[in-house]
Amino acid sequence: MSQSYRGIRVLLLILALNSKTACATLHVRQSPLYIQAKAAGSINISCVLDPAYSENIEGIYLYRKRAENMEYLYFREEKAVVSEMYKARVHVTGNRKAINISISSLTENDTDFYLCAFVKFDSNYNILSFSGDGTFLHVLGPGECLCPAPSVEKVENHIHIAAVIALSIFSFICIVIVVIWLSRKMMKNRTIQQNLSVYEDMKMLSKCTSNTAAQIPKPVA
Incomplete structure (x- = not known):
């Protein structure tokens, strides 16, 4: 199977997963859409909320979609609470309107679809969630080479x-x-x-x- 065909398959997976993500994706800008990285390397994910919806944000979640929507981290009041198994490898900067997430010492098990979700309460204390388009991280295995992302x-x-x-x-x-x-x-x-x-x-x-x-x-x- 060619690298370009594999890349297209990965992007189609991204599009399929995006069709199932939470509402209001237009209000969050998450980038990049697709990352290829080598094992032991590091990557950065950026999540920015539309200023028109940034008031009264309670916090920001980062989920791993394919790992049963596993909570990766929770960011609130300029502090990040990271899942224990990732704590030593994750660094977060920013505020409740925009954050940058760095993940280091990557392994093949980190390959997944990562989704930012900004959470707030409305006037009736209903929970509102604003999510981005997501980022698909592909950590290359042995024999795989970096190729242009589709x-x-x-x-x-x-x-x-x-x-x-x-x-x-x-x-x-x-x-x-x-x-x-x-x-x-x-x-x-x-x-x-x-x-x-x-x-x-x-x-x-x-x-x-x-x-x-x-x-x-x-x-x-």
């Missing part, structure tokens, strides 16, 4: 082309069905017309025969 625009273009091709095929099939239906209808109408014509000819012939028979004089007894 862009969302390129995949969207492929999807658009596939959609156009599918629509064209569907339209062609519809046209063929309509042509076949019209052809059969025309043949049926032609058959009916021919039957009517034969019936009229037979009716006319029968009428002529009756008139001729009526005109023949009967023999005198």
